[in-house]
Amino acid sequence: MGGRQSSVTEERPRSNSVDTQVNIQRHVERPPNMMTAHEFLQTMRNARFLSSSSDSNASEDDAGPSHAMSGSGRRGLHVRPGRLHGHHSRRSVPVFMMDLKCPVCHKTVPSDDADIHLVMCLTRPKITYNDDVLKEDKGECSICLEDLQAGHKIARLPCLCIYHKQCIDDWFKRKNCCPEHPGDD
Amino acid sequence: MASSLPRRILKETQRLAADPVPGISANADESNARYFHVMIAGPEDSPFAGGVFKLELFLPEEYPMAAPKVRFMTKIYHPNIDKLGRICLDILKDKWSPALQIRTVLLSIQALLSAPNPEDPLATDVAEQWKANEAEAIKTAKQWTLAYARKSLKKALLHQHCLVLAPTKIIET
Numbered sequence: 001m002g003g004r005q006s007s008v009t010e011e012r013p014r015s016n017s018v019d020t021q022v023n024i025q026r027h028v029e030r031p032p033n034m035m036t037a038h039e040f041l042q043t044m045r046n047a048r049f050l051s052s053s054s055d056s057n058a059s060e061d062d063a064g065p066s067h068a069m070s071g072s073g074r075r076g077l078h079v080r081p082g083r084l085h086g087h088h089s090r091r092s093v094p095v096f097m098m099d100l101k102c103p104v105c106h107k108t109v110p111s112d113d114a115d116i117h118l119v120m121c122l123t124r125p126k127i128t129y130n131d132d133v134l135k136e137d138k139g140e141c142s143i144c145l146e147d148l149q150a151g152h153k154i155a156r157l158p159c160l161c162i163y164h165k166q167c168i169d170d171w172f173k174r175k176n177c178c179p180e181h182p183g184d185d
Numbered sequence: 186m187a188s189s190l191p192r193r194i195l196k197e198t199q200r201l202a203a204d205p206v207p208g209i210s211a212n213a214d215e216s217n218a219r220y221f222h223v224m225i226a227g228p229e230d231s232p233f234a235g236g237v238f239k240l241e242l243f244l245p246e247e248y249p250m251a252a253p254k255v256r257f258m259t260k261i262y263h264p265n266i267d268k269l270g271r272i273c274l275d276i277l278k279d280k281w282s283p284a285l286q287i288r289t290v291l292l293s294i295q296a297l298l299s300a301p302n303p304e305d306p307l308a309t310d311v312a313e314q315w316k317a318n319e320a321e322a323i324k325t326a327k328q329w330t331l332a333y334a335r336k337s338l339k340k341a342l343l344h345q346h347c348l349v350l351a352p353t354k355i356i357e358t
Contacts, residue, residue, distance in 0.1 A: 107279040142284040143249065145193045171283050174250055179284035 106175060127176050129155040131165060143167035143179060190218050194244060197287050209291050211242065219244040223255075223291060227334060228299040232326035233261070236334025240270075240294070242287065252281035253290055262322070262329040264303040264312035272297070273307035 098111045104121040131153065138148040141164045148154060153165045159181045163171075171179060198218070201211050208226040213219075223240040227233025239258040245251050255277060257270035265273040276285060276293055306312030315322040 105279070144191075145196045167283075170250055177282075179282040182280065182282055 127158060127172075127178065129157045129168065132156055132162075134162075138162060141167055143171060191248075193249060194218060201288060206288055206292060206295075209295060211287060211291060219248075221287065225291065225295055225298070227330060228295060231299045232323045233263075233298050233330050233334065236330035238298075238334050242290070244287075249283040249286075252277050252285075253287060255290065255294065260329060260333040262311060262326040263298070264301050264306045264308055264315045265297055267308045271307065273305060 099108045100111055100114050101108055102114070102117060102121055104118065107117070107121075109117045132155075134148060134150050134152045134154050136150050138154075140146070141148050141162075143163050144167050146164070148162065148164065154162050155165045155168045156162050157168070157178050159178050161178050161180050163179070168179075177183060195218075198213050205211075208228070210224045211221045212223075213221055221242040221244075223242050225238045225240060227236040227238065236259075238261060241256050241258055243254045245254060255272055257266055257272065259270075261270075267273075272294060274293060274297055276282075276290065301315060303312040303315035311322070314325070
C-alpha cells in the first residue's frame with residue numbers, strides 16, 4: 001500500500017518537462033501540478049488508509065474511468081454519498097494528517113475534510129458576469145491597477161464589482177471568485 | 186531573458202516609494218525589478234518589538250494572478266514561521282487574490298507578528314511551546330529578537346534604508 005500511495009503523486013504528468021520516461025497516460029491537457037478529481041480522491045483515500053488501518057474503503061474504486069477531465073475539473077467524478085460520513089472520528093489520529101489541494105478551488109484542505117469539501121466545491125454555483133462597455137470613467141481596476149475608462153470592455157459581477165473583462169477572465173481561469181469578495185470556503 | 190515588466194509592478198513599486206507603510210520598507214533590487222528587499226519593524230505590542238526583520242519578496246511571472254513569494258531572512262521565533270523563514274499565511278497560498286498587493290501582503294505579515302496563531306502552525310515545535318507555556322514562548326521570542334533582529338536594525342540604519350519606523354523606542358540601541 002505504501003507503494004501505491006507514492007505512485008499517485010509520481011503519476012502526475014508534468015508538462016514542459018523533458019520526458020525521460022514514456023508517459024502512457026492519455027490525459028487531456030491540464031495545468032501542471034493540478035490533480036484530477038480522481039487523483040485527488042485517490043490520494044485522499046490512501047492518506048486515510050495510512051492513518052487508519054481499519055479503513056476498508058481504501059482499496060475500492062482504484063480503476064475508475066475518470067481520467068478524462070476537461071480543464072474545468074468538473075467531469076468524471078465518482079463521489080458516492082455513503083463516503084461522506086463518519087470520518088470525523090479519525091480526527092484524533094494526528095499521524096499522517098495530510099493536506100491536499102482541491103482540484104477545483106485550489107484550496108488546501110485536510111484529508112479528513114476532503115470528501116465533503118470537494119462536494120461543496122462542485123455544487124457551488126459558478127459566478128458569472130455581464131459584459132459591458134463603460135460609458136464613463138470608473139476609477140481603477142484592482143487587478144491591473146489601470147484606470148477603467150469610458151469605452152473599456154468591462155465585467156460586472158453579482159457583487160457589483162467591475163473589472164476589465166480581460167483581467168477577470170484571466171483570474172477566473174485560476175479561481176472563480178471576485179478578487180475583492182472572495183467569500184468563505 | 187525576462188519578459189517586460191507589467192505596468193502593475195511598476196505602479197506598485199512607485200506607490201510603495203511615494204507612500205511607504207509605517208514600519209515597513211520594500212525596495213526593488215537594482216538588477217531584478219521583481220525581487221524586493223523588505224524590512225519589517227517588530228510591532229510594539231509584540232515580543233518582536235525593537236527588532237527589524239529582513240525579508241525577501243519575489244513576484245513570480247504569473248503575478249498578480251499568483252501570490253508573491255515571501256520569506257523571512259532574519260531568524261524569528263514564531264509559530265507560523267519556520268526555520269527556513271517560510272510563512273504560513275493563507276493569503277500567500279489559497280486565499281490569494283489579485284486585488285491584494287505587495288503593500289497588503291506586507292501589512293498582513295506585520296499583523297501576523299502581532300498575532301501569532303499556534304493553532305495553525307508551521308514551526309510545530311514553536312507552536313507546541315506557545316500552547317504549553319505562552320509566557321515562556323514569548324520570552325524566547327524576545328530573546329531571539331534581541332539576538333538576531335538587532336543586527337538587521339543596525340544594518341538598516343547604516344545603509345540608510347528608508348525605513349519609516351513605527352513611533353517610540355526602536356532608536357535607543
